[in-house]
Amino acid sequence: MSTHLPEATDRDPQETREWIDSLESVVAHEGPERARYILRRVMEAARLHRVEPKGALVSDYVNTIPVADEPNFPGDREMEKRVRRIIRWNAMAMVQRANTKFPGLGGHLSSYASSASFYEVGFNHFFRGPDAEGGGDLIFYQGHAAPGIYSRSFLEGRLPIEAMERFRREAQRGMGLSSYPHPRLMQEYWQFPTVSMGIGPISAIYQARFARYLQNRGIKNTDASHVWAFLGDGECDEPESLGQLSIAAREKLDNLTFVVNCNLQRLDGPVRGNGKIVQELEGIFRGAGWDVIKVIWGPEWDDILARDHEGVLRRHLNTVVDGQFQRFTNAPGAEVRSEFFGKDPRMLEMVAHLSDKQIEGLRRGGHSYRKLYAAFQRVKELKGQGRPVAILAHTVKGWTLGEGFEGVNATHQKKKMGADELKAFRDKLNLPISDASLKDAPFYHPGMDSPEVEYMLERRRQLGGVMPTRRGKIQVPVELPDDTFYHEFHSGMTKGEASTTMVFSRLLAKLIRDKKMGKRVVPIIPDEARTFGMDALFSQVGIYAADGQLYEPIDKGKLLYYKESKSGQVLEEGITEAGAMASFSAAATSYAVFGEPMIPFYIFYSMFGFQRVGDQIWAAGDMLSRGFLLGATAGRTTLNGEGLQHEDGHSLLNALAFTCIKSYDPAFAYELAVIIQDGMKRMYTDEENIFYYITVYNEDITMPPMPGNANWAEKWGKPESAELLEKTRRGILDGIYLYQSADNKLSHHVQLFGSGPIMGRVLEARDLLAEKYGVSADVWSVTSYGELRNDALECDRWNRLHPEADPRTPRISQALAGVEGPFIAASDYVKALPDLLREWIPGRLTSLGTEGYGMSDTREQLRRHFEIDCETITIAVLDALRKEGKVAASVVAQAIKDLGVDADKLDPLHV
Numbered sequence: 001m002s003t004h005l006p007e008a009t010d011r012d013p014q015e016t017r018e019w020i021d022s023l024e025s026v027v028a029h030e031g032p033e034r035a036r037y038i039l040r041r042v043m044e045a046a047r048l049h050r051v052e053p054k055g056a057l058v059s060d061y062v063n064t065i066p067v068a069d070e071p072n073f074p075g076d077r078e079m080e081k082r083v084r085r086i087i088r089w090n091a092m093a094m095v096q097r098a099n100t101k102f103p104g105l106g107g108h109l110s111s112y113a114s115s116a117s118f119y120e121v122g123f124n125h126f127f128r129g130p131d132a133e134g135g136g137d138l139i140f141y142q143g144h145a146a147p148g149i150y151s152r153s154f155l156e157g158r159l160p161i162e163a164m165e166r167f168r169r170e171a172q173r174g175m176g177l178s179s180y181p182h183p184r185l186m187q188e189y190w191q192f193p194t195v196s197m198g199i200g201p202i203s204a205i206y207q208a209r210f211a212r213y214l215q216n217r218g219i220k221n222t223d224a225s226h227v228w229a230f231l232g233d234g235e236c237d238e239p240e241s242l243g244q245l246s247i248a249a250r251e252k253l254d255n256l257t258f259v260v261n262c263n264l265q266r267l268d269g270p271v272r273g274n275g276k277i278v279q280e281l282e283g284i285f286r287g288a289g290w291d292v293i294k295v296i297w298g299p300e301w302d303d304i305l306a307r308d309h310e311g312v313l314r315r316h317l318n319t320v321v322d323g324q325f326q327r328f329t330n331a332p333g334a335e336v337r338s339e340f341f342g343k344d345p346r347m348l349e350m351v352a353h354l355s356d357k358q359i360e361g362l363r364r365g366g367h368s369y370r371k372l373y374a375a376f377q378r379v380k381e382l383k384g385q386g387r388p389v390a391i392l393a394h395t396v397k398g399w400t401l402g403e404g405f406e407g408v409n410a411t412h413q414k415k416k417m418g419a420d421e422l423k424a425f426r427d428k429l430n431l432p433i434s435d436a437s438l439k440d441a442p443f444y445h446p447g448m449d450s451p452e453v454e455y456m457l458e459r460r461r462q463l464g465g466v467m468p469t470r471r472g473k474i475q476v477p478v479e480l481p482d483d484t485f486y487h488e489f490h491s492g493m494t495k496g497e498a499s500t501t502m503v504f505s506r507l508l509a510k511l512i513r514d515k516k517m518g519k520r521v522v523p524i525i526p527d528e529a530r531t532f533g534m535d536a537l538f539s540q541v542g543i544y545a546a547d548g549q550l551y552e553p554i555d556k557g558k559l560l561y562y563k564e565s566k567s568g569q570v571l572e573e574g575i576t577e578a579g580a581m582a583s584f585s586a587a588a589t590s591y592a593v594f595g596e597p598m599i600p601f602y603i604f605y606s607m608f609g610f611q612r613v614g615d616q617i618w619a620a621g622d623m624l625s626r627g628f629l630l631g632a633t634a635g636r637t638t639l640n641g642e643g644l645q646h647e648d649g650h651s652l653l654n655a656l657a658f659t660c661i662k663s664y665d666p667a668f669a670y671e672l673a674v675i676i677q678d679g680m681k682r683m684y685t686d687e688e689n690i691f692y693y694i695t696v697y698n699e700d701i702t703m704p705p706m707p708g709n710a711n712w713a714e715k716w717g718k719p720e721s722a723e724l725l726e727k728t729r730r731g732i733l734d735g736i737y738l739y740q741s742a743d744n745k746l747s748h749h750v751q752l753f754g755s756g757p758i759m760g761r762v763l764e765a766r767d768l769l770a771e772k773y774g775v776s777a778d779v780w781s782v783t784s785y786g787e788l789r790n791d792a793l794e795c796d797r798w799n800r801l802h803p804e805a806d807p808r809t810p811r812i813s814q815a816l817a818g819v820e821g822p823f824i825a826a827s828d829y830v831k832a833l834p835d836l837l838r839e840w841i842p843g844r845l846t847s848l849g850t851e852g853y854g855m856s857d858t859r860e861q862l863r864r865h866f867e868i869d870c871e872t873i874t875i876a877v878l879d880a881l882r883k884e885g886k887v888a889a890s891v892v893a894q895a896i897k898d899l900g901v902d903a904d905k906l907d908p909l910h911v
C-alpha cells in the first residue's frame, strides 16, 4: 500500500512536474481548501475513467500534522521532562528490584520506556479525572506498561514505597501491585483489564458505544468523557483489536481514540520486518472510517523534511521497511548517513549540515512531547466530527534504556539492567542517585513538596483528579421488584407448554416493563432473537440505533416489526459474539465506570460462549462484572438438528473454571425465576462481585408449580406450605432439592438426579422402573453441580484449617443426610459435572451425560445415542442395583433386550 512511485518509471518528468507545479500554485495562492476541492473533482474524474490510484488511503511516512499547525505547548516543558525522567527511573527500578530479589517474577522494561511520553502528555494535559465535570475519561492502559503507571502514582503519593516493593507479589493481600491492570486485584485502582492482547481495544470500542447508549437513552450524560485505548502495534495482529473498527466509525464514536505504540516490535522480533506496520494500520483504520494522525518523526526531522523539495526523502521513507528502520535505531550516525541518506545524493545533501552525532539523535515522533501534544490536541479539535481517531506513533522499543535494550529483538524479555546500564541510565535521566546505591536501583522520590510533585499534582487537580481510579460501590440504589412480581413463574402451567427460553423471554420483557428498574435492563443479542423467540422485544422496546431509523422497515404495520430507535433498549449486535461480550462487560461494569448500575442479560448460543469468547468472559470477571449470561438453545441433545458445532454439552463445565460465575442448569420456570430474582439481589443490592451463567433450553414442557405453593398443593392434594416453598427456593439456589419423593417404597429404592430437559427423561425412567422393575425412586432436581461443589470445597477447606471447631457441613451433605443410594444422575451436559460431587455423595453414584461430539438427529435418537433417555437411564439404575448386589446381571441383560437398547452401539466418546 505504499504511495511510493519510483522516479525511474516516469516516462515524462517534465509533464509530471507541470501537474505538480499547478497543484502547488493552487495551494500557495488559493489555499489548501481549494486545492482539496480540485483534487476531489479530479479524483471523481479519475474514478469515472477507472484510473484512480491504488492504495490512496495511505499517506506518506511523515507526520500528519504539518509543523506550521503544531500548537504551542502550554505546560512547563522542563518540569514535565523532570517528572517524566523520575517516572522512567522508578518504572525500571520496580521491575529491576522485584527480579533481583525474586528472580523469575518478571515484568517489562521496554514497553513503558517506548510509550512514557504518551502517558505523560495525557496525564499532564488531556486525561480528565474522575471528578471532572460530566465524568472522567476512560483509559485502557497498555497492559505491560503498568510499571510506568504505578511509578506515577508513587510520585503522586498514592502508592507507598512498600507497595512499589511488592510489584508482582500480591498473595499477601492489600499491598501488592498486580502484574498488569487487574481491577479484581486492585479494586480502587484499575478499571479495565488489558493485558490479554486484543481485549483492551475491543472493550474500548464497546465502552465508547455504551457511553453513547447511556446518553441516548437518557440515563446519563456521558458526553464529556473520552475513551483512550493504548495498545501495541504487535497487539494489532489480534483479530479482536481491529475486527470491530467499523462499528466505531458507524456509530460515529468521536469519544474514542486509539493510541497505537508503533515501536515496530512485538515480543520475538519485528511486527512487519518486510513491511510497514504504520502504513498498514493507517490503511485499515482509514478504510474503516477512522481519522488517522501519524506521529512519525521528531522535531529534529522538521528541518530536513523542509529541504525535501522534490519529495526524494519522502519517497525513500515510504519504501524503507520496518526491519531496516529497526536496525537504524542502533546504528551509529555515520552508518545511518551512508546507508539511509546515502541512497540518493540529494538526501545526503539534506543532512550535510548535521554531524554524525546529530544524525544519531534524529528521534522518532512518539518520543517528542511536542509532536504528541499536537496529536492529542488535534483529537480534541476533531471531537464533534463524528469520527473515532487513531494516533499511530512511531517509537523505539526500550527507548532511553541504552544500547542493550533499544530496538534489539530480545528487549521485550529483558527484566534487568547490568551495573553499567544502570549508571548510563541514571546519567541520561540526570537523577541524584549516588554511585554507591546504584547497584540496588533504589526508588527515587523527590518529596511531596518538591516542585516536580507539586506541579504534577496541580495538573491533575486541574484535570479532575488522579488516575487510574475505580469507584466500585453502587451509588444509585436499584429498586428490585418484590416477590409478587415472580408469582406467575412459580405457579406452573395447567395447560400448554413452554421452554425455559420462552419463560426467560417473558421474564425479561416483564423486567423491562417494571416501572422502577426496567430502564436499567440491557438485553444483548447477537443476531439470534428470532431463534430464541425474543423478536417481540424489537417492537416493544426498540433496537438501539444511534441514528434512529432512517428507513421504513419492510415489516412496518405488522405487530412485531423491526424497530430501530435512538432510545432503543436492545443491543442487537449482529453476528459478533466478541462484540456482544464487550457490550456485556461495558453494561456489567457501568455501576463502577459510570456510577449507573445496569443489568445486562446477554443471550447467545451456549456453544459460542465460553469456548468462543472465554477469554473475554475471564476479563469480564476481572472487571468485576455484574449481570446475566444466558446460554440458549443449550444441551447436547436438546438442540438436536444443528449438529456437531452447535450442540453444547460442556459450557457448564467450562463455567466452573470461572469462580466468580454462578452457573445454573434449571429445568423449570420457577427455578429460573428464583435464580434470577436472587441473582439481582446479590449483585445489585448486596454488591457481590459475581455474575451468572444460566442455560436455557428450547424444549417445550408443561411447567410444573413450585413445590409448596398453592397450585402445587392443589395439583397434588397437599397443604400449601410456606416452609416447603422456602426450602425449595433455598435448594434451587444451593444447587439441589427434592422435587418429588416416591409415595411408596418398592422392593428397591433409588435416588435420581435430573437437570434441564433431561429431568423429563428421569421422570419417565422413574415411572418405568416402578411399573416394570419394582424399583421406586426419589427425584431430585439438580440446578447446579458447580455451586454444590464450590460450597463443599469451601466447607472442607475450612474444616481442615479449623480442626478443633465444629465442622461445617456442605449443602450437598445436608440435602442428602440420611438418604441411601444408589444415586443416578442425568443431564444434557457432561458426566464430569455430577462426577465432581462424587466425594460428597453418600453412596454409589452413576453419572450419565453427553461427553463426545454432538450430531444432528431427532432428540429421541440423540438421547439414545448419549444414553440419557428413559430406557438407558432405566438400565443404568438396574446396573447400579446389580453392583450393589440387589439385582442379578440377568435382569439387567434382559432389560437391555426388552428396552431395545443395542449393547454394541457406538460409544459416543469415540464419535
Ligand SMILES: Cc1ncc(C[n+]2csc(CCOP(=O)(O)OP(=O)(O)O)c2C)c(N)n1
Residues within 6 Å of the ligand: 110, 111, 114, 144, 195, 196, 197, 198, 231, 232, 233, 234, 235, 236, 261, 263, 265, 266, 267, 271, 397, 412
Ligand atoms: C492474547 C495474548 N497473547 C500473547 C500475549 C503475550 N505477550 C505479551 S506482550 C506481547 C508482545 C506485545 O507486542 P506489542 O503489542 O507490539 O507491544 P509493545 O511491548 O511492543 O509495545 C506478547 C506476545 C498476551 N499478553 N496476550
Ligand SMILES: [Mg+2]
Residues within 6 Å of the ligand: 232, 233, 234, 235, 261, 262, 263, 264, 265, 266, 271
Ligand atoms: Mg510493539
